[in-house]
Structure formats: structure tokens, C-alpha cells
Amino acid sequence: MATTFLALWLLPFAGAIALWAFGPSLKRWAAFVGSATILISFALTLTLATDAFGKLGERIDLGTWMPGFSFGLWLDPLSLLWTLVITGVGGLIHVYSIGYMWNDRAIARFFAYMNFFVFAMLTLVLSDNFVGLLVGWGLVGLSSYFLIGFWFFKPAAVAAARKAFVINVVGDVGLMLGIFVLFAATHSIRYFDVFAKASTLPTETVLLACVAIFIACAAKSAQLPLQTWLPDAMEGPTPVSALIHAATMVTAGVYLIARCAPLWDVSPEARALVGTIGALTALTGAILGLAQWDIKRILAYSTMSQIGYMIMGVGVGAYQAGIFHFFTHAFFKAQLFLGAGIIIHALHDEQDVRKMGGLGKKMPFAFWAMAIGTLSIIGFPGLSGFFSKDAVIYGTLERGYPLLYAIAIVTAGITAYYMCRMLFVAFFGTYRGDVADAALGMPARPPARKSHDEESGHAPAWLMQAPVALLMIGSVFAGWLWLGGRWSGYFSDDFVAKPESAIVNFIPEFTSTLLVLAFVALGVAIAYRRYGSFDATSAASERLKRESLRMPAALTRALYFDDAIEFLFVRPARAIGRGFMRVVDPKLLDAAVLDVVWLVGWLGREARAMQTGLVRSYALVLVLGAAAFLAYFAVLGAPR
Amino acid sequence: MPVDISYYVILSAVLFFIGVAGVILRRNPLIVLMSIELIFNAANLALVAFAREWSNNAGHIFAFLVITVAAAEAAIGLAIVVVVFRRSKNVDVDEVAGLRG
Numbered sequence: 001m002a003t004t005f006l007a008l009w010l011l012p013f014a015g016a017i018a019l020w021a022f023g024p025s026l027k028r029w030a031a032f033v034g035s036a037t038i039l040i041s042f043a044l045t046l047t048l049a050t051d052a053f054g055k056l057g058e059r060i061d062l063g064t065w066m067p068g069f070s071f072g073l074w075l076d077p078l079s080l081l082w083t084l085v086i087t088g089v090g091g092l093i094h095v096y097s098i099g100y101m102w103n104d105r106a107i108a109r110f111f112a113y114m115n116f117f118v119f120a121m122l123t124l125v126l127s128d129n130f131v132g133l134l135v136g137w138g139l140v141g142l143s144s145y146f147l148i149g150f151w152f153f154k155p156a157a158v159a160a161a162r163k164a165f166v167i168n169v170v171g172d173v174g175l176m177l178g179i180f181v182l183f184a185a186t187h188s189i190r191y192f193d194v195f196a197k198a199s200t201l202p203t204e205t206v207l208l209a210c211v212a213i214f215i216a217c218a219a220k221s222a223q224l225p226l227q228t229w230l231p232d233a234m235e236g237p238t239p240v241s242a243l244i245h246a247a248t249m250v251t252a253g254v255y256l257i258a259r260c261a262p263l264w265d266v267s268p269e270a271r272a273l274v275g276t277i278g279a280l281t282a283l284t285g286a287i288l289g290l291a292q293w294d295i296k297r298i299l300a301y302s303t304m305s306q307i308g309y310m311i312m313g314v315g316v317g318a319y320q321a322g323i324f325h326f327f328t329h330a331f332f333k334a335q336l337f338l339g340a341g342i343i344i345h346a347l348h349d350e351q352d353v354r355k356m357g358g359l360g361k362k363m364p365f366a367f368w369a370m371a372i373g374t375l376s377i378i379g380f381p382g383l384s385g386f387f388s389k390d391a392v393i394y395g396t397l398e399r400g401y402p403l404l405y406a407i408a409i410v411t412a413g414i415t416a417y418y419m420c421r422m423l424f425v426a427f428f429g430t431y432r433g434d435v436a437d438a439a440l441g442m443p444a445r446p447p448a449r450k451s452h453d454e455e456s457g458h459a460p461a462w463l464m465q466a467p468v469a470l471l472m473i474g475s476v477f478a479g480w481l482w483l484g485g486r487w488s489g490y491f492s493d494d495f496v497a498k499p500e501s502a503i504v505n506f507i508p509e510f511t512s513t514l515l516v517l518a519f520v521a522l523g524v525a526i527a528y529r530r531y532g533s534f535d536a537t538s539a540a541s542e543r544l545k546r547e548s549l550r551m552p553a554a555l556t557r558a559l560y561f562d563d564a565i566e567f568l569f570v571r572p573a574r575a576i577g578r579g580f581m582r583v584v585d586p587k588l589l590d591a592a593v594l595d596v597v598w599l600v601g602w603l604g605r606e607a608r609a610m611q612t613g614l615v616r617s618y619a620l621v622l623v624l625g626a627a628a629f630l631a632y633f634a635v636l637g638a639p640r
Numbered sequence: 641m642p643v644d645i646s647y648y649v650i651l652s653a654v655l656f657f658i659g660v661a662g663v664i665l666r667r668n669p670l671i672v673l674m675s676i677e678l679i680f681n682a683a684n685l686a687l688v689a690f691a692r693e694w695s696n697n698a699g700h701i702f703a704f705l706v707i708t709v710a711a712a713e714a715a716i717g718l719a720i721v722v723v724v725f726r727r728s729k730n731v732d733v734d735e736v737a738g739l740r741g
Contacts (some may be wrong), residue, residue, distance in 0.1 A: 613740030615672075615733050619663045 002060045005075060008044035008087070009122050011037045016116035023108025032103065034111030035094040038118055042087035049080060060126055069189060075126030081323065082125040082248075082255055085330045087141045089247050090118050094466035096338050097239040099463035100345060110150060114243070117143035121248050125255055129190045130179045133256070137175055137216065140249045141168035147244060148236040160232035168230045171219025175256075178212030181205060195262040199324030204262050210270035213260060214277075217253030222304045223281045223311055226562050228303055230524055231288075234296040238344060241296060242337035246303045246331040252519040254310040254326050258319050269314055275396065278312030279407040281305070284559065286414035290421075291555030293442075294351045295340045302377060307416060309392050312404060318395025324482060325392050328384035331474035332376035338468045339369030345464070347433065353425045354440040354544050357537075360427040367427050369468045374423045378416040378520055387479030394512050412516050416523030421531050425544070429537030439541055476577070539544070655682035656680035667733050669721045673714060680710040 015037030023030045075083070094114060101107045120143050124136025142165075149161030169585045185205050186197045198206065217223065222230035233245050244250070257264060257274065264270050285305030292298045306329050313322025343359060343366050349569055360367045376385040381476055389412065397405040437445065530536055536543060557563065612618075655678055662675025683702045691699025724736055 475704060614738030615736065616664055616667070619660075623660055623664065 004044050007059055007075060007454075008041045008048070008083070009073060009119070009126060010610050011041045011044075012115045012122065013119040016112045018117060019108050019112035019115060019219045020500070023112055026108060028098075028102070028107060030108035030111050031098040034115050035091065035098060035446055037085055037115055038091040041122075042084075042091045042116070042591060045080070045083050045087050047219075047415050048075060062439065065131075067210070069129075069131075071132055072128040073126045075190070078258060078323070079125045081327065083122060085178075085249050085327065085397060086118060086125070089330050089334050089471070090121075090243055091335060093239050093243040093247070093338065095244075096464050096467040097237075097339070099459035099461075100341055101237065102459035102463075106150070110147075110237070112198060113150065114240075116243060117147065119247070124252060128192070128449060130182065130194070130406065131189050133259075134172070134175055134179060134490070137220070137252065138172050140244075140252065141165060141220070144168065144233070144244050144249055148233045148234055150240065151315045156232075157235035162227070164229040165227050165235050167219050169312045170226065171216040174212050174215025174219065178209045178216065181209040181212060187546065191259065195260075198262040199266050201266075203267060203269075206267045207269050210260070211265050213256060213263075214270070214274055217256050217274075217311065217597040218277065220256075221250050221307045221311060222254030223253065223308065224284060225561060225564075227281065227304050228558065228565060229376065231292075231297050231558070234294070234300050234518050237295065238341035239299070242334045242341070245300065246333040246337050250303060250307055251310065251326045251330070252321055253306065254314055257311065257314040258323055261314075261317075261319055264315070264317065264615055269501065272401075274315030275312050276399055277406050278308045278310070278315050278394075279404040279411075280308070282308030282312060282411045283407050283414075283614065284308075286411045286418065288555065288558055290420040291551055292418075293354050295343070295353050295356075295422060295426065296337070296351055299333070299336055299340060299355070302336075302415065302419060306333065306377065308573070309389060309408065309411075312408065313392035313395050316396050316399040316404065318392065318399055321388070321391035321395040325388035326477065328376070328388040328478050331471050331478055332373045332383075332385055335369055335468055335471040335475050336373035336377070336466070338471065339366050339373060341558050342366045342369070342464055342468070347572040350433065352442060353422055353432050354435075354442060354548070356426040356431070356436070357429045357433075357540060358427070362431065365465055365468075370427065371421060372472055374419045378419050378524065379412060379516065379603055380520075381517065382476075382478065382479070384479035386476050387482040390513055391482060393516055394509065397512065409519050413519030414446040414521040416520040417527045420524050420527035424527060424532035424536075425540075427542045428532050432541060435541055439545060441545035470577060495537050645693045646690055648685060652682045652686040652689065655679075655685065668731055669717075669724070669733050670731070672733060673717045673721070676717070677710060678712075680706055701713065 009467075015034055019026070019030050019034055059072050059074050062073065064070045072639065094111070097114065101110050117140060120139030122136075122138050124133055124140055127133045127136060138578045145161045145165040146162050147484065149158050151157050164269060167414070182194050185201050186194045188194055188197075215226075215587060216290075219226040226379065227295070228247060230250065234241055236245075264274070273320065279347055282305045289298055289305065291300035306325070310325045310329070311324045313325060342361065343356070346363060347356070350356070355496075372383070376383040379386040379389045393405060393408040393412065396402075398407055437443075500633065659675045659678030659682060662678065663672050666675065668701045685700040687690055687706070690702075691697060721731070725731060726735050728735065
């Protein structure tokens with residue numbers, strides 16, 4: 001048990017070390033080694049899964065830092081679910097990456113980073129204390145930075161990586177402050193001790209800790225107003241977007257709030273705050289998704305929006321609904337990204353949907369991957385997204401937040417619209433790849449630099465298709481776990497380690513489901529009318545050009561969030577830096593050093609006059625000195 | 641009849657000041673070296689006189705040490721004078737001011 005547990009945690013780390021050390025000499029085998037570690041780790045997790053169900057959790061000690069501060073790993077149902085998704089979906093994405101990165105010169109480095117990310121993410125979810133969590137929290141941010149900037153010769157990728165890292169560090173600081181508050185109040189860093197005292201703490205303390213922790217969640221999970229890094233992060237390779245920026249890392253905020261459920265349970269203000277921010281993020285992400293033409297950016301905004309749903313769910317206290325949405329989202333969003341990756345690969349790095357069109361016939365497999373993913377994310381009845389999203393939406397009403405309920409339903413309609421828009425524009429009508437950029441209203445683009453050797457053979461197609469096919473099974477059927485009491489047993493009281501946390505496994509009321517479906521149907525219908533129907537597709541180029549040129553600036557500039565951050569933080573920081581450069585450094589710091597230099601020089605110049613070089617004058621000084629010496633004793637008498 | 645110590649000390653002081661005056665006032669290096677010898681011997685005279693006065697042999701021994709050091713000093717001093725003379729063809733102490741700051 002303990003050995004298996006340790007092995008599943010450390011295998012990805014061992015893989016990363018091995019690939020860093022021997023990667024270049026392994027060549028393409030590095031990809032298989034990297035994938036094997038994750039798949040073995042997944043298999044080990046499965047062997048533990050049956051044990052960990054319905055128990056408070058298996059704990060192993062790793063060592064003691066200081067008396068009273070022991071570190072350990074904790075496998076309870078919550079961390080088990082995350083571990084299953086990280087290693088399971090992560091393993092599939094690794095296998096997919098073998099095909100996707102087949103011709104990349106740095107394939108070993110890529111898999112080393114990916115393995116390291118999985119290790120960091122496992123550290124995050126398996127730690128049994130806040131400090132271990134913080135370590136994992138920082139390391140996933142670091143691996144995210146490595147992987148967004150993987151193609152470091154693209155300036156946009158480097159800028160995006162830096163931005164993601166800086167914003168994530170804002171979150172790390174928030175988490176640190178939250179840990180300080182909790183430690184000051186409870187004198188412990190272990191979840192178990194902290195949560196046991198949660199209900200006895202003053203409410204202000206709990207609220208403060210919750211807000212600080214939520215800053216971390218907002219940065220990591222791209223919630224308002226720290227979301228701007230996520231769309232830019234799409235500069236990384238597509239499997240990275242699927243694994244880190246869709247399925248696992250960005251949901252760490254959901255995990256943290258679910259893990260800290262006992263804190264949120266005693267602070268209604270924190271609940272309202274987190275629920276509101278989640279709902280607003282869901283709405284904002286959906287609205288911004290309307291304006292995107294880059295297929296990966298559309299998916300990025302939909303990720304932001306769906307994580308908004310999850311945060312709203314766990315925020316208002318509908319924990320199992322929010323977590324269930326994480327579970328299903330991991331399948332269909334990974335599938336959507338990997339499907340998009342197949343298209344991007346086939347079209348030689350073309351990501352703009354305006355240049356696609358008519359791909360349904362050219363790439364039937366990619367079409368079905370994207371179509372099923374889209375249906376699942378918009379909540380088509382019977383698919384997994386339907387169950388989880390419905391549960392989250394109804395959960396807000398059931399917990400007593402009717403306003404959030406309204407926002408969530410509207411967002412569901414917008415989601416249906418923009419996801420179907422992407423699907424119709426990319427797959428319906430005729431292929432527009434040979435239409436000039438200007439004729440589609442696209443801005444001029446610099447020529448892309450290739451990261452891989454041209455046409456040195458392709459990977460077998462099944463390497464990329466098989467993982468997507470397996471994910472399709474999940475995104476179609478995973479939702480049925482919600483029914484039949486299976487999920488309710490899984491999300492027992494132990495799930496959030498809080499006995500009185502009043503977790504009831506609700507089934508959404510039928511009228512609520514119908515209302516959601518009505519909005520979804522409306523969104524799909526409008527999208528079909530505008531992009532999918534025969535009229536729309538036959539004159540697609542002109543319509544797309546007109547729409548591109550008329551797009552409101554507020555949407556193309558992402559509601560000016562970047563500009564606001566630039567204005568509020570970047571410019572003041574630059575101004576302070578310039579102030580230091582122009583005033584404090586030359587006038588204060590450097591000036592002090594220069595004054596000392598001048599003083600020493602002056603002393604030297606003055607002392608120089610004594611060195612006359614005349615031997616006789618030295619002798620005279622010597623005699624006068626001796627005379628003064630004698631005179632001193634002559635006046636004062638001999639020393640006793 | 642033992643001579644009173646004060647005569648020795650006065651003679652020693654006179655010799656010392658003649659030496660000092662020679663060092664300070666004369667510009668010929670050979671005269672300066674000779675004046676230094678005078679200072680040494682003034683000191684030696686004082687050492688020996690006091691040693692005899694207080695029957696303490698440390699003064700005698702110290703006088704021998706001073707004679708030895710004076711010999712070494714004279715050798716080095718003359719060597720320096722020869723070298724300086726070879727370089728600059730003059731025997732004026734004031735002209736040898738290469739170390740002026």
C-alpha cells in the first residue's frame with residue numbers, strides 16, 4: 001500500500017530526472033519512456049482506488065521538518081479523484097504527445113517537463129498539509145512556465161510564459177498569506193488539525209484566510225481579475241494546453257476550495273464572494289469566447305468559463321456538483337483540445353477558424369472528436385457535460401443564490417452559441433485555406449518559424465487518435481455516474497472531511513433542466529442560422545470578413561483587462577523603476593559611494609604633502625618627535 | 641677616583657647633538673653617515689656609563705650589539721651612496737628626492 005502510493009507519486013519525477021539526464025541520447029524513445037511512467041502511475045492509482053473509496057484516507061509520513069511539522073501524503077476520495085484524472089487523462093495526453101511532437105527536435109525536453117508537471121500536480125493534490133500544497137502549487141506554476149515557453153524562439157510564447165508565471169506568483173503569495181493566517185490561528189499546517197478547529201475560529205479570521213486562499217485559486221484557475229494569462233498560454237504546444245491549461249492545473253483552484261470546504265462552510269461571506277466571482281468569470285469567459293477566431297483561444301475562453309462554473313459550484317457549497325463538473329470537463333475539454341491539435345497538425349500550424357471550413361469531410365475523425373466534445377460542453381442531454389453543468393447550475397439555486405442561477409443559465413446559452421459557432425465555421429461549408437488572409441478580414445501575420453524538421457516522416461495516426469477515442473468514451477458516458485447513487489456514495493461525508501457539511505446528492509429538478517436546455521437550444525439555433533445553414537456557408541468568406549471587421553473593440557481587446565493591468569500595475573511599477581534609476585540610484589546610493597571615494601582621494605592629496613623626499617627633513621621630524629617625547633616625560637615625570 | 645656619572649652623560653649628550661646637527665645640516669652623504677656614527681657612539685657611551693654606575697652588565701652587552709649594528713649600517717649606507725652616485729653623479733642628499741609625493 002505505502003510502497004505503491006509512494007511509487008505512483010515518485011514515478012513521474014523519476015521519469016523527469018531520467019529524461020533530463022539521458023533524454024537527448026534516447027531520441028524518440030524519450031517520448032515512450034515519458035508516457036510509460038505516467039501510465040504505470042495511473043495503473044498503480046487504480047490498484048489503490050478500491051481501497052480508498054469510502055475511507056477517510058490513507059496517510060503516509062514522509063518526515064519531520066520541525067517538531068510538530070510532519071509532512072505526509074494523504075489519499076482520500078478527493079485527492080484520489082484528482083490523482084485518477086491527472087494520471088489517467090494525463091497519460092492519454094502523453095501518448096497523444098508522442099504523435100504530436102514526433103518531429104520536434106526537443107521531444108525529450110518536452111516529455112521531461114510534462115513528467116515534471118505531473119509530479120508537481122500530484123504533490124499538490126496528495127499533500128496532507130498546506131506547506132506541501134504550496135510546494136506543489138509553486139512547482140505546477142513553474143512547469144506551466146516551462147511548457148508555455150517551450151518553443152522559446154517564438155517571442156509571443158516567451159512573453160506568455162512570463163505573464164503566466166508572474167500572475168501565478170501573485171496567487172502563490174495569496175496562498176502563503178492564507179497559510180500564515182491559518183497557522184497563526186490554529187498553530188498547525190495539517191489539514192486535519194486546521195479543519196478540526198475551523199468552526200471555533202473567529203469568523204473574520206476565517207474570512208481573511210478564505211479571501212487569501214481564493215486569490216491563489218483565482219490566479220491558478222484564471223478567475224477574474226487574474227484570468228488574462230490563460231488565453232495567452234495557448235502559445236504552448238497543444239497537448240500542454242490540453243493537460244495543464246484545461247484538464248488539471250487550472251482546476252487546482254477548484255481542488256483547493258473543495259479541500260478547504262470546512263473553512264468555507266463557516267464563512268457565508270466567503271461563499272458569496274467566491275460564488276459571485278465564479279459566475280462572473282463564467283459569463284465573462286463566454287462573452288469573450290464570442291469574439292475569438294483562433295481555435296485554441298476559443299477553447300481557452302471556454303475553459304475559463306467552465307472553471308468559472310466549477311468555482312461557482314464549490315464556492316456556493318454544492319461541492320460534489322463543482323467537482324463532478326471538473327471530472328467531466330477533464331474528458332471533454334482534453335478531447336476538444338486534442339481534436340483541435342489534430343486539425344492544427346494537419347493544416348500545418350494553422351489555428352484560425354476563418355482559414356478552415358469544410359473540414360467535416362476532409363477529417364471525419366477530428367470532426368467527430370470536436371462535435372462530441374462540443375455537444376458535451378454545451379450540455380446536450382445524455383452526454384457528460386449535461387449532467388455536471390446541470391448539477392452546478394441547479395446547485396446555486398438549491399444553495400440559495402438565485403442571481404447566480406440566472407447568470408449561469410444565460411452563460412449556458414452563450415456557451416452553446418460560441419462553441420457551435422466554432423464547430424460550424426471550422427467544419428461546415430467549403431475549405432477556405434487558400435483564400436487570402438485579407439479577404440477574410442484577418443490582420444497581417446508574420447511568417448511562422450517551424451519548430452520541427454519538415455517532412456521527416458509522420459507518426460502513426462493511431463498514436464494521436466486512440467487517446468482521443470478513449471477520451472470520447474469518457475465525455476459521452478462519464479455523466480451517468482451522477483445517477484444511480486454511485487456518485488453520492490463516492491462523495492460521502494468523508495469526501496470533504498467534514499461530517500456536518502450537509503452534503504446532499506441532489507438531482508436537479510426537471511423544470512430547471514428544461515429551462516437550461518431552452519437557453520442552450522436557443523444558442524445552438526442562432527449559431528446555426530448565422531454560421532451553419534446553407535445561406536451562411538455558401539457566402540462564408542464575405543460574411544466572416546464583414547464580421548471580423550465589425551467586431552467590437554471591447555471584445556477583441558478582452559474587455560480591456562490587459563489594459564487595466566497595464567495601467568494599474570505595469571506602468572506604476574515601471575515608473576517606480578525609472579524613479580529609482582534616475583533619482584534614488586544616482587542621487588542617493590551611488591552618490592554615497594562617490595562621496596566616500598572623494599573623501600579618500602582628498603585625504604590622500606593632503607597626506608602627499610608630507611612626503612617631501614628630503615632625507616634631512618625626515619631626520620628633522622624624527623628629532624623633533626624625539627624632543628617632544630622627552631619633553632613630555634620631562635614635564636610629567638618618568639612613568640611609574 | 642671614580643669619575644662622576646654626570647660628566648659621561650653630558651659628553652654623551654654633546655656628542656649626540658653634534659651628530660644630529662651633522663645629519664640635519666650637512667648635505668654630503670659621507671658626512672651624514674659619519675654624523676650617524678657619532679650618534680651611535682654617544683648612545684654607546686651613555687649605555688656603558690650607566691652600566692658601570694649601576695653594576696648591570698646588560699648595558700655592556702647592549703653596547704656590543706650597537707657596535708655590530710653600526711658596522712652593518714655603515715656598510716649598507718656606503719653601498720647606497722655608491723649606487724646613488726653611479727646613477728646621478730652627485731653627492732648631495734637633497735638632490736636624492738625620488739620619493740617625493
